[in-house]
Amino acid sequence: xxxVAQAAGxxxxxxxxxxxxxxxxxxxxxxxxxEAIERLGFSLNPVARSLRTxxxxxVALVVPxxxxxxxxxxxxxxxxELRGRGYHVLVSSTGARRDEEEAxxxxxxxxxxxxxxxxxxxxxxxxFDVLRAAGIxxxxxxxxSFGEVDLVTPDAETAVREALAHVAATGRRHVxxxxxxxxxxGGDPRLxxxxxxxxxxxxxxxEEHVVHGEHTREAGAEGFERLMSARRRPEAVMCGxxxxxxxxxxxxxxxxxxxxxxxxxxxxxxxxxxxxxRPRLTTIRYPAREVGRxxxxxxxxxxxxxxxxxxxxxxxxxxxRASV
Amino acid sequence: xxxVAQAAGxxxxxxxxxxxxxxxxxxxxxxxxxEAIERLGFSLNPVARSLRTxxxxxVALVVPxxxxxxxxxxxxxxxxELRGRGYHVLVSSTGARRDEEEAxxxxxxxxxxxxxxxxxxxxxxxxFDVLRAAGIxxxxxxxxSFGEVDLVTPDAETAVREALAHVAATGRRHVxxxxxxxxxxGGDPRLxxxxxxxxxxxxxxxEEHVVHGEHTREAGAEGFERLMSARRRPEAVMCGxxxxxxxxxxxxxxxxxxxxxxxxxxxxxxxxxxxxxRPRLTTIRYPAREVGRxxxxxxxxxxxxxxxxxxxxxxxxxxxRASV
Numbered sequence: 001x002x003x004v005a006q007a008a009g010x011x012x013x014x015x016x017x018x019x020x021x022x023x024x025x026x027x028x029x030x031x032x033x034x035e036a037i038e039r040l041g042f043s044l045n046p047v048a049r050s051l052r053t054x055x056x057x058x059v060a061l062v063v064p065x066x067x068x069x070x071x072x073x074x075x076x077x078x079x080x081e082l083r084g085r086g087y088h089v090l091v092s093s094t095g096a097r098r099d100e101e102e103a104x105x106x107x108x109x110x111x112x113x114x115x116x117x118x119x120x121x122x123x124x125x126x127x128f129d130v131l132r133a134a135g136i137x138x139x140x141x142x143x144x145s146f147g148e149v150d151l152v153t154p155d156a157e158t159a160v161r162e163a164l165a166h167v168a169a170t171g172r173r174h175v176x177x178x179x180x181x182x183x184x185x186g187g188d189p190r191l192x193x194x195x196x197x198x199x200x201x202x203x204x205x206x207e208e209h210v211v212h213g214e215h216t217r218e219a220g221a222e223g224f225e226r227l228m229s230a231r232r233r234p235e236a237v238m239c240g241x242x243x244x245x246x247x248x249x250x251x252x253x254x255x256x257x258x259x260x261x262x263x264x265x266x267x268x269x270x271x272x273x274x275x276x277x278r279p280r281l282t283t284i285r286y287p288a289r290e291v292g293r294x295x296x297x298x299x300x301x302x303x304x305x306x307x308x309x310x311x312x313x314x315x316x317x318x319x320x321r322a323s324v
Numbered sequence: 325x326x327x328v329a330q331a332a333g334x335x336x337x338x339x340x341x342x343x344x345x346x347x348x349x350x351x352x353x354x355x356x357x358x359e360a361i362e363r364l365g366f367s368l369n370p371v372a373r374s375l376r377t378x379x380x381x382x383v384a385l386v387v388p389x390x391x392x393x394x395x396x397x398x399x400x401x402x403x404x405e406l407r408g409r410g411y412h413v414l415v416s417s418t419g420a421r422r423d424e425e426e427a428x429x430x431x432x433x434x435x436x437x438x439x440x441x442x443x444x445x446x447x448x449x450x451x452f453d454v455l456r457a458a459g460i461x462x463x464x465x466x467x468x469s470f471g472e473v474d475l476v477t478p479d480a481e482t483a484v485r486e487a488l489a490h491v492a493a494t495g496r497r498h499v500x501x502x503x504x505x506x507x508x509x510g511g512d513p514r515l516x517x518x519x520x521x522x523x524x525x526x527x528x529x530x531e532e533h534v535v536h537g538e539h540t541r542e543a544g545a546e547g548f549e550r551l552m553s554a555r556r557r558p559e560a561v562m563c564g565x566x567x568x569x570x571x572x573x574x575x576x577x578x579x580x581x582x583x584x585x586x587x588x589x590x591x592x593x594x595x596x597x598x599x600x601x602r603p604r605l606t607t608i609r610y611p612a613r614e615v616g617r618x619x620x621x622x623x624x625x626x627x628x629x630x631x632x633x634x635x636x637x638x639x640x641x642x643x644x645r646a647s648v
Contacts (some may be wrong), residue, residue: 056435066415067396075390075417083424088431090414091390093399100407107412111380111435217596246600272541276570278602 008036056111059087059299062104062118065215066093068243069271070288071119074141077292078117085300087114096181096214098122109134115299120146122185137302139295144186148309150298152291156316159284160193163266163318164201166282167236170324172264173202176209176234178223178244188212190268194238209234213244220247228255228263236264236324242271245281245323264324279322286316331360380435383411383623386428386442389539390417392567393595394612395443398465401616402441409624411438420505420538422446433458439623444470446509461626463619468510472633474622476615480640483608484517487590487642488525490606491560494648496588497526500533500558502547502568512536514592518562533558537568544571552579552587560588560648566598569605569647588648603646610640 005012014025015033025033061078063071071091079089094100101123108116109130115137120127128149131138139150167175175198179191191210198205211226213219220239224247227234239245245267252259259265259279267274267283274281294312301310329336338349339357349357385402387395395415403413418424425447432440433454439461444451452473455462463474491499499522503515515534522529535550537543544563548571551558563569569591576583583589583603591598594609618636625634 057431058435060414066390066399067393069391069393069396072391072393072396075415076419079417079419088416088428090384090416091399092412092414093403095400095403104412107381111382273597273600276597277600 004033004036008032056114057087058111058113059089059115059117060092060104060108060113061089062092062094062101062116062120064094064096064119064121066091068215068241069273070241070269070286073271073288074292074295077289078296081293081296082300094121096121102127105130108136112136115139115303117141117295117299120185122183125185137299139298139302141291141295142186143189145311146185150302150309151311152294152298153311153313154286154316155313156190156193156284156286157197159316159318161197161201163238163282163284164194164197164203166318166320167264167266167324168201168203170236170260170264172235173204174209174232174234174236175203175205176227176230176237177205177211178220178227178237178239178248179210179212180215180240182212188240190238190240203236206232206234215241215244217243217247217250220244221251222247224248224251225255228257233263236266238266238268240268242267242269242274242281242283245283246273246277249277260322260324266324270319274319275321282321282324283319284316285319287314290314328357328360332356380438381411382435382437383413383439383441384416384428384432384437385413386416386418386425386440386444388418388420388443388445390415392539392565393597394565394593394610397595397612398616398619401613402620405617405620406624418445420445426451429454432460436460439463439627441465441619441623444509446507449509461623463622463626465615465619466510467513469635470509474626474633475635476618476622477635477637478610478640479637480514480517480608480610481521483640483642485521485525487562487606487608488518488521488527490642490644491588491590491648492525492527494560494584494588496559497528498533498556498558498560499527499529500551500554500561501529501535502544502551502561502563502572503534503536504539504564506536512564514562514564527560530556530558539565539568541567541571541574544568545575546571548572548575549579552581557587560590562590562592564592566591566593566595566605566607569607570597570601573601584646584648590648594643598643599645606645606648607643608640609643611638614638 005015059082061075075091082089092104101120113136117139119141125147128138128146140146141152143153145151177191177194179188195205208230211223213223227237239248245265248265267281270283270285274283291314294314329339383406385399399415406413416428425444437460441463443465449471452462452470464470465476469475501515501518503512519529532554535547537547551561563572569589572589581587591605591607594607598605598607615638618638
């Protein structure tokens, strides 16, 4: 370390900052240190090269739950876009745990990944500062913004209004929601959109008809059971995603409730499952392939040098099937 | 590089071999080089530390298709087992492409991953030699052996015999198979098991009733269509996995064929889908959670120093539902 510092004409601490990415350094300093490392001969080995250039060929996709097919399709799409540029995509699943999310960002800095695409779930909104400081390109795919980092986000307003109008047209009035966890970063935008547009469709969302849980099949089954044991049952249920809706169907079957005869269900995402279950699930389609394509494009632009923070909206569509 | 070589008393080429893992070196040489690197001060940075110790905290799971829920569940299981030991699991999906599989093994060596768990698909059986030479622990999860590397493999003989007896008990005689691709490494053990045990159940598998394709929903749909246009249709179809069986159901619905009225279907794996589709899929359950648990255990034993090559069999079970 001291050899490198001497050759570069900087302090050992500065060399450490360049290598670890723990503190920002000027571009000139980074270059001086990298040139010194190269002069000292650490260049034949790819890990040494990644030390020198600060770049590996690995891009990480970090998602809350790899078992949700939405993320599997997102992964495939990003990989298809980046393969031609020589990058490998590695997927990390955090289980929606904040400690795992934070640990992974540190790991990305330490391994000097070429880029990170992430769907954060419980992170603080300034969590991506550490990547920016280390010069690692990052793109967030989420319903809400996470500070100054590129964002791919749904434009779902029209789709939600269409879904609610569709529910209202079947004569339903009282709508329930199986929302996400209460402590998710950025709240629960999918729930808020239902609340925002219910009245214009002539629907009401009572507080006792809103339940919270993780976005899993089990949580959907439990949430639906709580809604069905309410003093007055909701006549339709808007689910946080399709996996939750499948869980609701599990409970409906167990309780002998007919969908949509006794209660309507609307999902979110339109994963493969949605058209496989019976009844086929009415849902709001958020196109994973397109989201992945946009995320990869934003990442490549950053890798190629763009620094301005961008937001791209991807349109979600209402898909009427047989569960309403 | 030359500084390190001088300090370690070896040639620059030897230092390069230690760093790159491209050729095996003796344990003494590796230690001497690592100590020299440490003396020269490359120790504060985790990437430098990974250079020095040859170990990162990243374990890679490499699978043919992350969109197959079997692999998503396998990933979650391995991650649950390794989290407590401080490892992060990253998943790479190769699209069952040999070039991607080979490229990833090179990447694993370059990044000096702590370990690799892989379901190879088209790799040569000696492909893992490169990991062994680099001292990177590896476990293969597959139906066939890939040389001297730890193997987790199904014990599916009894389950297949039960499935075939179950099909025969419904009066079916002519069985078709939707197999994997012709050029898969190690052939098609699932197809071979059906061929091996059909006769004892009183069933026949005609050559015109065997079709090949990738293990995808699309390939299942195409394969089933070819079987249904045979001069004489098979009365039951054994599918390479559950995803293929779902594709077969797509075609059956399009052709107006009733399952199991017109033709029986048996899947393989018992993913979540299997109990969600209608009719619920009769299948051979290969427990992804248990496979992941065993693979993680074998990997940790190698990380802790065991070197002897091991094979562990995980029992598959026949699950009767409504598609036969």
